[in-house]
Amino acid sequence: MTVPRPPRWSLPHGLAAAVDFDGYLRRRARHGDPFAVGFPGFPPVLFTGTADGARELFRLPVELVRPPAPNPIEPMVGAASLILSSGSRHRADRALLAPSMHGPRVRALAGVIRDAALGELESGSGPTGPWRPGTRIDALTVARSITLRVILAAVFGSDTGSAEYVPSEPGATGRRIDAYSRAVGDFLSAFTTPLLAAPILRRGPTGFGPWGRFVAARQRVDRLILADIDRRRRDGPGDGDLLDLLLAARYDDGGTLIDSELCEQLRTLLVAGHETTATTLAWALYHVHREPGLLARLTDELAATAEPTEQATLPLLGAVCQETLRLHPPVPMVLRTLTAPARWCGLELPAGQTIGLAVGVLHSRPSSWPAPRLFHPERFLDRKVGPFEYAPFGGGHRRCIGATLAEFELRVVLATVLTEVRLRLDPALAADRPRAVPRNLATAPDRPIRFTLLAR
DSSP: OOOOOOOSOHHHHHHHHHHOHHHHHHHHHTTOSSEEEOOTTSOOEEEEOSHHHHHHHHTSOGGGEEOOSSOTTHHHHOTTSTTTOOHHHHHHHHHHHGGGGSHHHHHTTHHHHHHHHHHHHHHOOGGGOSOOTTOEEEHHHHHHHHHHHHHHHHHHOTTTTTSEEOOSSTTOOEEHHHHHHHHHHHHHHHSOHHHHHOGGGOOSOTTSHHHHHHHHHHHHHHHHHHHHHHHHHHHOOOSSOHHHHHHHOOOTTSOOOOHHHHHHHHHHHHHHHHHHHHHHHHHHHHHHHHOHHHHHHHHHHHTTOOOHHHHTTOHHHHHHHHHHHHHOOSSOEEEEEESSOEEETTEEEOTTOEEEEEHHHHTTOTTTSSSTTSOOGGGGTSOOOOTTTOOBTBOGGGSOTTHHHHHHHHHHHHHHHHHHOEEEEOHHHHSSOOOEEEETTEEEESSOOEEEEEOO
8 A cells, every 4th residue: 555645735735724624634534544644844644534543543552652743832832741752751751640630639620610610700801801791702712711710720729819929020919810811821822823833933032023922921931830839849738739749749760850840741731721621612602502402401401400520420411512522622633653663554654654643534434423514412322432433632542631621621611601601602603613723732713702691
């Protein structure tokens, strides 16, 4: 079998992917599987969109694969991030971080998650202000505010929202949650699509040009994180939050994460841990409010209990969240680079070849998902889904370590919003579904998803 070649003209293909990433990959998949893609500044990738291909990818030995380089997201998360580490270091770091992401610890955050959602409804974010009848809201903006509150509380403890933070800049004070919100918001905004897609643009003096502005924004986030690390080392343990666990954790040889490494791991959790869930929440609100009958059934189901841990187990709520992740996987591709020659999808491939799973293509195969473009949560009530036909968090030994937290948080926040407020979707969006486009660490709607708050 001949190895497929990427398109000759990579720039037009890169532009097409920027406009409609999922649609672009689905069109490329029509040429066969695996199929080749090439974007400017990055090595060619062979993608699969089949369950068999996903199975082979996820079962490749640990020592045979590593994250691709250059990596689009390295400037955001850092080289020490669990997302980008490989081999023995990845195994060690994963073992260090995993206890904080286990089911019981995640479920213990139910109250924190609900309080974060209620805090947004009561105080609002940015220009939105408190949620009152007639208020217009942008779903992604408020979702980011909620999920940032959640991850800050999970990482730094319950005092994050109220404690005063005094940064290094003279005269600057305020609540740490506000400081983090501004810094992380600027950080995400500064990493524009051109910086994501074209590594050649990642140069220039700090403070000037797109790259300089991004570096300055990253430094502001890191100063906040390092200040919290220093405060915790000085004052002693907090309330058993993630920072406590990481400071107490030890590798097998007794070593610990140094502050710069700890900063990059925490930056990864702060950014990846809220941006991906926020985009999924925005999509879930969009789809639920497009279908009044579904919304009515879902609110009836939620009325059975007000306890967030119990709500998270309700079947229709779970199905809505799973179907949202099927149609809109926040990270639409899983990439691996071979460290040695290997056979994959019937091809003999050399070391250095980058291979991947097109998650949106996998989630759109009619053989697994009848009427794949239809939002139909009931499909998850009728069947048990296998890990190689449904992979919104990747799979294998590099499956997203925060998947349990992301799914649980999505369910609790969606349940809270739907039981506390009534929303009306902007009529212009009811018949015209937004497209998913690359943005920062995730794909996001290509236009604002707006709602009007109604009286209950």
